[in-house]
Amino acid sequence: MIAAKSGLLRAYFHDWPLLRVSAQLMLGYLLLALLSICLFRLGNGIAVIWFANAIGIVALSRLAYQRWLLPVLALAVANLGANLFTGTPLSLSLIYLLSNLLEMLLGGFLLRRSQGEAGYFFSLSGILRLFWLGVLLPVLAGSLLAVVLLSTQVTVASLWLVLLHWIEGSAIGGATILPLAYWICLYGWRSLLGILLQKRLFALLLLAVAVAILAPMALPFPFIYMSLPLFWIAYSGGVPGVVLVNMLVSMAICVQISLGLLLPPPTIYTWGYTLFYLPILATLLPPLMLATAMDMSSSAVAALEHSERRYRSLYQHTPAMLSSCDPSGHIVSVNEVWLRTTGFHYAEVIGQEASHFLSSESARQLQQEVWPILLREGVCHNIPQQINSKSGGVVEVLMTAALERNESGSPTRLLVVQLDISDKVKAQHQAYHDALTQLPNRMLFSDRLEQACQQGNRNHENFCVIFLDLDHFKTINDDYGHELGDQLLVEVSHRLSATIRSSDTVSRLGGDEFVMLLGGLAPCEEAAQIAAKILTAVAQPCTLNGVVITISVSMGLAFYPDDGLDSVTLMRHADEAMYRAKRLGRNCFAQYTPS
């Protein structure tokens, strides 16, 4: 057990960083304590402005409790040494030692427990907490202990003065050194010097010290003038500037007091002298509060700017078309992708109605269908739209939109995301349409025919399938070339489309073969009329490349349900009927008849 303990102690005293810190602490404490005692002894000081304890409090608050022993010993040695060295009797020195140690232990413990760390400098409540836990509470405890220990040696009246002077001297010393020591512990000397250089604060620091020295000699109410440069530094240098200048200015004031240049005003109460020190605190603390508030607001502004920049970058570089509109539907912003996709310039878009850029069908849909959904639900998802691009093309998009409302529930802004699906739509179109004529291809036609069969079965509806094959198309190719043959196929496709209703389908199966699906048609006079109309339309001469060409078509008709109940049968029977028309001499139609 003893061996283990001695091993622990050995390890403790071999902790070189801790030894170094303790030695630095002892030296720093000794110098500050000697400075305080000497300034007090020099002249007219009313209370000892005690700077030293603050560095002990800061150091202890930054160390784990199990590492406190060595630094506390170092602080005790420095405290006792400073008092004995300056001729303080041993009994008094021991009382001071115990009281100061209590201050430092309590301050270190309270600050360590509160774990405020950097947060002390980022809010007014943080600064106040730093003073309360690191300065005022420890000072109250230390001064009370001193008074209790001194009670056997001095009169009650003197005890009251000791209490007041201890509190004010330690509070001013702590308020001066503690923020600076804490700041340096957190960010380091170099950082402090870097900020001073970067913000060009040296001239202001000199000015502040000069005013602190000259004002008491030359001006009435000198603290007013002293505080002006401090506020200036708070404004331009923030917390680091103020913690440094506060230390310099308070020391300059102490020197003034010690030299008798700053005298207490006449007062009828003994304790009234205490008020002599209050202006020092009143001069030093407000600039620190201002600096904290300035740093808070500038870091809040910086955070806001940062998030604004991120938002902007996200807005501009997101791979979707983004736009927003005011409640009247006018565009207030669009991103790069929106402009690039549509080809418009920013100035051509901003302030325009969003529907101005949509196809007439999409504009109608936005007004009549989408807007009511947005008003009701606040969002809408994946609405297909067509945007008219500047070059005259159409951009197919899927729109998702969200409506922002103010606190009273009125719409304030519409945020719109549009995904360009033109390529997808194009690929889909290509998969289901004939490349030459752009008519539905065999796949799409089969699908529609399948649906027509199902619907016909469900609703007992009739329809007609017409198989068409151009007559002697090969000779057109042979006589005028393949290219002109292509043009003729396109012309025929237009004519066929023009003869049917929009609900019907005409498809090119390949070569010179076409097929039609005409809804609601039964074998009757009307079907024959339509077939005759198609024959006439195709047979009209057309001029292609200056050549007048006449072509005819042979057609086979099959009816649902009479000639087949499924798509394959209907197609086969229409094809058979077409061949019958060919056999009948072409340029005619034939209805399927079972052989």
Ligand SMILES: Nc1nc2c(ncn2[C@@H]2O[C@H](COP(=O)(O)OP(=O)(O)OP(=O)(O)O)[C@@H](O)[C@H]2O)c(=O)[nH]1
């Ligand atoms: N220009 C062009 N010709 C095509 C295309 N696809 C097929 N053809 C040609 O169209 C012709 C179709 O001929 P067929 O239907 O067999 O015979 P036809 O000359 O029309 O004679 P009938 O059908 O018996 O009246 C062939 O010469 C094919 O080479 C195409 O995409 N463009």
